[in-house]
Amino acid sequence: MIEAHNVSKMYSRGVYALRDLSLRVDKGEFVFLTGPSGAGKSTLLRLLLRKESPSEGQLIVGGRNLAELTPRQVQSYRRSVGFVFQDFKLLMAKTVLENVAFVPRVLGMGLSQQQRKTFQVLKWVGLQHRMNAYPLELSGGEQQRIAIARALVNDPLIILADEPTGNLDPDLSLEIMNLFREINARGTTVLVATHDRELIRRVGRRALTLDRGQIAEVA
Amino acid sequence: MRALQYFVSEAAASLWRARSSAIFAVLTIAAGLFVLGFFLIVNANMQRVAARWGEAAEMSVFLKDDASPSHLKMVDDLVVGSGLAAERQFVSKADALTKFRQEFPDLAPATARLERNPFPASYEVRLRPEAQRAGEAVDGLAATLGGVPGVAEVRYDRRWLSRLNAAIRFVGGIGALIVAMLAIAAGLTVANVVRLAAYARRDEIEIMQLVGAPLAYVRGPFIAEGVLQGGAGALLAIVSLALVFSAARARYGSLAAEALGLGSITFLPVELCVLLIVGGMLLGCLGGFAVARGVR
Numbered sequence: 001m002i003e004a005h006n007v008s009k010m011y012s013r014g015v016y017a018l019r020d021l022s023l024r025v026d027k028g029e030f031v032f033l034t035g036p037s038g039a040g041k042s043t044l045l046r047l048l049l050r051k052e053s054p055s056e057g058q059l060i061v062g063g064r065n066l067a068e069l070t071p072r073q074v075q076s077y078r079r080s081v082g083f084v085f086q087d088f089k090l091l092m093a094k095t096v097l098e099n100v101a102f103v104p105r106v107l108g109m110g111l112s113q114q115q116r117k118t119f120q121v122l123k124w125v126g127l128q129h130r131m132n133a134y135p136l137e138l139s140g141g142e143q144q145r146i147a148i149a150r151a152l153v154n155d156p157l158i159i160l161a162d163e164p165t166g167n168l169d170p171d172l173s174l175e176i177m178n179l180f181r182e183i184n185a186r187g188t189t190v191l192v193a194t195h196d197r198e199l200i201r202r203v204g205r206r207a208l209t210l211d212r213g214q215i216a217e218v219a
Numbered sequence: 220m221r222a223l224q225y226f227v228s229e230a231a232a233s234l235w236r237a238r239s240s241a242i243f244a245v246l247t248i249a250a251g252l253f254v255l256g257f258f259l260i261v262n263a264n265m266q267r268v269a270a271r272w273g274e275a276a277e278m279s280v281f282l283k284d285d286a287s288p289s290h291l292k293m294v295d296d297l298v299v300g301s302g303l304a305a306e307r308q309f310v311s312k313a314d315a316l317t318k319f320r321q322e323f324p325d326l327a328p329a330t331a332r333l334e335r336n337p338f339p340a341s342y343e344v345r346l347r348p349e350a351q352r353a354g355e356a357v358d359g360l361a362a363t364l365g366g367v368p369g370v371a372e373v374r375y376d377r378r379w380l381s382r383l384n385a386a387i388r389f390v391g392g393i394g395a396l397i398v399a400m401l402a403i404a405a406g407l408t409v410a411n412v413v414r415l416a417a418y419a420r421r422d423e424i425e426i427m428q429l430v431g432a433p434l435a436y437v438r439g440p441f442i443a444e445g446v447l448q449g450g451a452g453a454l455l456a457i458v459s460l461a462l463v464f465s466a467a468r469a470r471y472g473s474l475a476a477e478a479l480g481l482g483s484i485t486f487l488p489v490e491l492c493v494l495l496i497v498g499g500m501l502l503g504c505l506g507g508f509a510v511a512r513g514v515r
Contacts, residue, residue, distance in 0.1 A: 106225070
């Protein structure tokens with residue numbers, strides 16, 4: 001599903017965020033990316049979201065070389081990817097329902113389809129009873145569940161999560177990871193970047209450790 | 220249709236969120252279009268004055284007291300042959316005196332004390348309206364008539380009407396310049412308001428980009444926002460213009476109409492009002508588009 005071939009990302013003054021990185025994540029796999037701050041985890045996710053392109057090498061997702069996508073193809077590609085961030089990236093002036101329905105709405109889905117899909121995912125993450133609340137009225141765990149619902153509402157093939165539990169306590173973190181496990185069980189490929197080794201141990205999935213932009217360990 | 224609905228609802232919500240700056244932009248557009256509308260009203264009425272006066276343009280061929288019937292016939296032949304005359308009439312010395320007494324009754328007693336009739340006989344020619352555009356032909360006719368024996372003087376309105384038309388064009392040009400400057404100011408104001416809106420919605424834009432929303436969905440609300448502001452500004456301008464016009468007409472309308480020789484002073488025709496609204500929307504659209512273009 002995801003293949004990186006000798007990918008490097010260099011920023012100004014010759015600083016490498018990723019250096020000659022190669023990896024493979026199969027379809028339907030759940031993989032952790034771990035490593036210290038500055039190891040290159042977020043950079044790899046940014047490349048996978050096609051917010052940036054590699055300086056060298058090839059990043060292939062679902063058979064498509066991300067560097068060669070036209071702007072229109074990037075839009076189409078991103079519709080197959082769900083994302084979850086540490087800071088949730090919720091729209092605070094919108095309700096839970098509006099935050100999730102925002103995605104099908106801007107993708108041009110019909111109203112009934114928007115409502116059906118939004119309600120489905122909110123029910124799935126257990127927030128159907130809070131759908132008229134605003135994000136700030138909810139706990140951190142609930143906010144992250146909104147973000148997960150938003151990532152799922154478009155039935156993505158891949159979920160990319162960048163430190164999704166970074167702002168949560170251990171119990172809530174495990175709760176969120178269980179959601180990711182359930183998502184993965186439905187066949188969605190999940191790639192989670194985290195520096196929380198204890199959480200990785202408890203979830204028990206393949207983990208790729210990055211260090212200074214390179215794969216340091218596969219476990 | 221769904222996309223359009225989305226653009227308009229998002230734009231309306233965004234305008235409501237930043238209503239104070241949006242009101243400022245709408246007022247700026249309204250001011251620009253108010254001035255444009257004012258110049259258009261002035262221009263339309265002046266055009267009517269010019270057309271009316273053009274229709275009434277006359278050429279007077281004053282005859283010497285010793286002009287013979289053959290001189291008169293030469294004048295008549297030249298006028299008819301030119302094809303520039305709509306009507307022609309011979310006014311004898313006696314007719315001229317009678318006309319003077321009728322038009323200036325206060326001065327009539329003074330003419331009774333005159334030993335001889337001082338008014339010359341004349342040949343009055345009402346020019347065709349097309350003669351306004353055939354200036355050189357009219358000038359040529361006047362010069363030819365001036366050279367006919369028995370003709371004392373030829374007077375006509377064309378130069379004056381040409382000056383009036385030139386004045387109308389000049390006022391129109393100044394108006395266009397002012398309007399262009401106000402239009403640029405209005406466009407820039409809209410662009411700044413929309414830019415503020417884009418900044419306020421940067422989180423939404425980021426999410427839209429990340430989920431792969433079509434570019435039209437990302438940019439559309441900004442353009443719709445500009446169009447709404449432009450339309451509202453134009454509507455406000457027309458309503459204000461109509462109110463000011465009605466008030467001015469109630470007070471000075473008959474005076475102005477009489478001074479200009481028109482039946483009444485008229486407001487902008489409906490088509491022009493529609494055009495102003497479309498123009499305002501277009502202006503807003505350009506402002507919105509300038510910002511939307513930068514959102515990728």
